[in-house]
Amino acid sequence: MTMLNKDQILQLLEARDGRALRDLWRGRSAVDIAALLDTVEDPRRQAALFRTLPKKAAADVFAYLPGPTQARLAASFAEGELQELFDGLQPDDAADLLEELPADLVDRILRAASPQRRMAVNALLRYPADSAGGIMTPEFVSLHPGDTVRQALDTIRRTGIHRETVYTCYVLERRQLLGCVSAVDLLTAEESAAVTDLMTADTVSVGTLTDREEAARLLAKYDLLALPVLDGEGRMVGIVTVDDAMDVLAEEAAEDLTIMAAVTPDERPYFAASAWEHARRRLLWLLILMLSAAVTGAIITRYEDAISAVPLLVAFLPMLMDTGGNCGSQSATLVIRGLALEEIRPRDLFRVVRKELAVSLIVSAVLAAANGLRILLQYRDGAIALVISLSLAATVVLAKLVGCVLPIAAKRLRMDPAIMASPLITTIVDAGAVLIYFRTAAALLRLTV
Amino acid sequence: MTMLNKDQILQLLEARDGRALRDLWRGRSAVDIAALLDTVEDPRRQAALFRTLPKKAAADVFAYLPGPTQARLAASFAEGELQELFDGLQPDDAADLLEELPADLVDRILRAASPQRRMAVNALLRYPADSAGGIMTPEFVSLHPGDTVRQALDTIRRTGIHRETVYTCYVLERRQLLGCVSAVDLLTAEESAAVTDLMTADTVSVGTLTDREEAARLLAKYDLLALPVLDGEGRMVGIVTVDDAMDVLAEEAAEDLTIMAAVTPDERPYFAASAWEHARRRLLWLLILMLSAAVTGAIITRYEDAISAVPLLVAFLPMLMDTGGNCGSQSATLVIRGLALEEIRPRDLFRVVRKELAVSLIVSAVLAAANGLRILLQYRDGAIALVISLSLAATVVLAKLVGCVLPIAAKRLRMDPAIMASPLITTIVDAGAVLIYFRTAAALLRLTV
Known part of the structure; x- marks a missing residue:
């Protein structure tokens, strides 16, 4: 991969050459764009640069920015822009953003969001940040016990926006978890087969209030790509994905190390x-x-x-x-x-x-x-x-x-x-x-x- | 999940009730079976219990046992049994097993293996254990630049045995990596579309000799499910999967912590x-x-x-x-x-x-x-x-x-x-x-x- 060149990018911004910038962003990982954006110290230039991102990429890049940078960037946005950004974020990232913003702004954003989205984000905001509920995403592929493989694949196609969340599908009956089936099993099975025949019934799961570190460890122990999260009544309300679990384990290890050296922990570099x-x-x-x-x-x-x-x-x-x-x-x-x-x-x-x-x-x-x-x-x-x-x-x-x-x-x-x-x-x-x-x-x- | 009961299981073994044992194993996670097996201290009972596992599950369970237990178990097997077990393991786990066995046994096993398998395992044995080559698996889905989505999905179906390894497919030309495409992109695209149109060209990759910790960190940083590994000539030779990366990060963190307390590190509990x-x-x-x-x-x-x-x-x-x-x-x-x-x-x-x-x-x-x-x-x-x-x-x-x-x-x-x-x-x-x-x-x- 070639590196993004900060000086070149700032020059293009100065010259208001939006097309050249869009060409530069194309095919770049959101992680790298976010890392570059975070090094731009002048808030105005940072916001101006963010606005040159293609609509599709903007939310992804935003999700990879550190909390304080998100808050500063969000403060410089018009409400309409903020709304658009908010709608592009995954529910768990959207909830994280709201936690960084002042209360009146949060109210206005939530009021303008679609009822479904408001419900999903609100539900996430209810859980403590260090719980499985606090890091889960409510987006997952849920199947009916009567589904065939063909129907299941169609469901994946319809819900399959975010790649981490579709490779394990969950069979639910009245929102209770019956079992899970992996996308690769669906792909390699006969289209007319019943999902219940492919399903693994004995599925590992956690509660919404389970410590996030415990959830991450379970995911690592069983080599899962996603771990189902159940609420107090045993209804499945979300999944913890492997990428978030990795981040949790890294953060918890760093936190332990810091405490063990008699330093109050802090996530920042x-x-x-x-x-x-x-x-x-x-x-x-x-x-x-x-x-x-x-x-x-x-x-x-x-x-x-x-x-x-x-x-x-x-x-x-x-x-x-x-x-x-x-x-x-x-x-x-x-x-x-x-x-x-x-x-x-x-x-x-x-x-x-x-x-x-x-x-x-x-x-x-x-x-x-x-x-x-x-x-x-x-x-x-x-x-x-x-x-x-x-x-x-x-x-x-x-x-x-x-x-x-x-x-x-x-x-x-x-x-x-x-x-x-x-x-x-x-x-x-x-x-x-x-x-x-x-x-x-x-x-x-x-x-x- | 209900727990496996060790006493009950040992009683069934004593009574030579193979059918009841097979019923117990059914639907159990290989992780849990391996954990239980590892607590059986008598080597003979351990081996006897291992033999009651369904053929399909045996290799998976074996892969989750700690190295010393694997070696002890392997020592009690007839050569034919060992061969069968070896063939059931994924190449990276097979290479790990060979590193635990005495040299003459390794020679005999490799001689009896299929040429393809021998080559794959031999290649892995060449790389240092702490390198990306040492932890990669040579099994991945490779596509041709001329493939359509339909052909790509067929390739996944044909190679899709191990779930971690099929969700990211790699487009290769003369073994050089052109880019990657995710299974969810393939699933949601038109069957007649060209994979090169869906492909991300700017792909993160590492060399075979890259430090395994660096590879694992890259995987975590970019939220990947798999990271391509290239040899000295830039040919793609394998992938590091997210589950192995998580284990690497946990081991490296524990090792650092131990060294920092002036203790020589050791992987064992x-x-x-x-x-x-x-x-x-x-x-x-x-x-x-x-x-x-x-x-x-x-x-x-x-x-x-x-x-x-x-x-x-x-x-x-x-x-x-x-x-x-x-x-x-x-x-x-x-x-x-x-x-x-x-x-x-x-x-x-x-x-x-x-x-x-x-x-x-x-x-x-x-x-x-x-x-x-x-x-x-x-x-x-x-x-x-x-x-x-x-x-x-x-x-x-x-x-x-x-x-x-x-x-x-x-x-x-x-x-x-x-x-x-x-x-x-x-x-x-x-x-x-x-x-x-x-x-x-x-x-x-x-x-x-």
């Missing part, structure tokens, strides 16, 4: 947020964790006499605290990932604790031996080597247990386990590590504390 | 690995990081006199080191994520540094103020408060710079940026933080060092 916004997203947890670290500080002040007597003790604090933090975050990360993939369930708590205990005994033995040896060689002080090795071993066990228990506990309390990642675990384990260390030192080195 | 294996995957980095922390320890020993003079200084070490580590890992995580999503390119180094510098100035001002205030209130010691606040501010700036530079540097050196995450950043920043802290303290408190 790195450079799209200002330094102030970046700082705001990072300060909350930094402040909480910084003030929590005062607990560890307070513990240390209780052992000032020991420190004065053997200042060398302080030299091993970073190693001890870092190793504790690393061990804890290893366990926490594996457990958070296991919970997200449903390999680990909250009721597996004791199985996880048993496994982490076994792992931590092996790990602590190896680390304590390696470290004891290093200290013996470096400082030729057996007592210090013993204190460090014992403290290290106990810290590793503590860290791994805290690291595996907290995410599961969070899940049980219906909190996001991703919060219980490296930063928080490190802060908690630090206090324990310092306490273990100075107590061990005091006992073995016979220090007064 | 949490409980599938033994405690020894878990320990082995975690020890390498723990040892490296633990021994690196000795540098920070060595720096501290140089300031033993200062510590003896003002033991209170030690109390603020955990807060300082933790905040530095947290700030660094925030920046590192955002940059690693930005690099993975290609929002940040290696050449953006200075743009990133400028942004992180701005963010770190805001963050350090807020944190230093909050912390200075707390220390003033708690210890009523202005000099100490000043030392801590200044050291903290400098540490935050250092941490954010190290956190953003190292992942980009790793990318430039063609290393995995995910290595430059929280654990390594923390260890590096610790040394800097301690140095800054004691130097500041020595200067402001007029300590002799």
Whole structure:
């Protein structure tokens, strides 16, 4: 594919050469046009450029623009233009657009829309954005149980506008889902065959209020192109399509990663947020964790006499605290990932604790031996080597247990386990590590504390 | 969907009630049958149960089993059985199976396969597992530029075995890709129309050696059901399908997450690995990081006199080191994520540094103020408060710079940026933080060092 050239395009716009622009747009993917449009910073030129798009492509391009750009663009449109754009969007994208617009504009657009469309969009607006209902599209191919293959293919031809939504057809009776049949099965079957003979009856489905991440995972697990969504009365009201499911999984993974690094999540790309916004997203947890670290500080002040007597003790604090933090975050990360993939369930708590205990005994033995040896060689002080090795071993066990228990506990309390990642675990384990260390030192080195 | 009951199924197997078992399997998803089969621990019962599957379903179920289970199951099969199974698999799954089997068995199976099949599977085996060639399937619908819609639909009917692979058809001339046309476009067009009139000419494609993650991202970005793969001479040799792309993205995300927590990645679920294996995957980095922390320890020993003079200084070490580590890992995580999503390119180094510098100035001002205030209130010691606040501010700036530079540097050196995450950043920043802290303290408190 040849690239779109932004400078050339802006020159053509300047020269008001609409024909050359239309030629450029022809055959281009809506994704690429949207990406280019999003880089045009001047709102007027952006809107002017958008207006040169062929009517058919405009809605597709618009659907691929980020929310804030959509809102800004929509604000510069006349109401008639907005109406036309709105009618061209798929219902789920139309609902997303309405969520970005001011309320009075939304009212006027909905009033002017066809009753059918208004109903479809309104229904979508009712569901939370993070639910299967919030990401589904109400457009799908529904067949009658009495249909033949020929009738089914005709139905596909009639409803088949958007390609993601027609390759799986659903057989409904009084809006209840009887089963599904794929377009390829219809294509390869005799035209006179009954769809019920081709149909798979045992169909995976979700409710409108099912978490969107769970819906996306089901779709991935069963290699589906679309997943039916049922309302509270078991009536089929829409489908989640595979392209939306992929986006959901990517967003959720990025969100988890961000939370695990103690950053408030934000969908926007790195450079799209200002330094102030970046700082705001990072300060909350930094402040909480910084003030929590005062607990560890307070513990240390209780052992000032020991420190004065053997200042060398302080030299091993970073190693001890870092190793504790690393061990804890290893366990926490594996457990958070296991919970997200449903390999680990909250009721597996004791199985996880048993496994982490076994792992931590092996790990602590190896680390304590390696470290004891290093200290013996470096400082030729057996007592210090013993204190460090014992403290290290106990810290590793503590860290791994805290690291595996907290995410599961969070899940049980219906909190996001991703919060219980490296930063928080490190802060908690630090206090324990310092306490273990100075107590061990005091006992073995016979220090007064 | 009703669940499959393992106990009931094992009882039926015990009773050799093949008919009841076949009834149970009917209409079940291959995914669910594979999941159940994988939980049967006794290899003989597992193989016996697998043999009760209908011929048509067996290959599908097999394809959903994890690699090690496939290998174990395959080992218990007679050669004829294995041959039959091999012939039922899609070429990409067949190639995956061969990679799990001993070499002599692979030779015998390939010799007995049809020449066409042997060629297809051999071709796949040539590509690295992490390339587009390694995950593609050579089965796709190829049309001639002179075809009509009717001929195209006939071609779909003839090749349409596997549903993922038929919904996008490719128009080839001398094996070069001219464009693609979707099944829904074919279905809704006049039967006498020419496929070249419906075709999209500007088609996204990748090379056989393109990284599989990049291929999967392209597929997600353009909302495709399949992505064409071209060889070095530009001939189309296969497609990457959306279901495989979803799996790739999930695996790559999990791998990044694991590396970022200083754990050697492993595809297996949490409980599938033994405690020894878990320990082995975690020890390498723990040892490296633990021994690196000795540098920070060595720096501290140089300031033993200062510590003896003002033991209170030690109390603020955990807060300082933790905040530095947290700030660094925030920046590192955002940059690693930005690099993975290609929002940040290696050449953006200075743009990133400028942004992180701005963010770190805001963050350090807020944190230093909050912390200075707390220390003033708690210890009523202005000099100490000043030392801590200044050291903290400098540490935050250092941490954010190290956190953003190292992942980009790793990318430039063609290393995995995910290595430059929280654990390594923390260890590096610790040394800097301690140095800054004691130097500041020595200067402001007029300590002799």
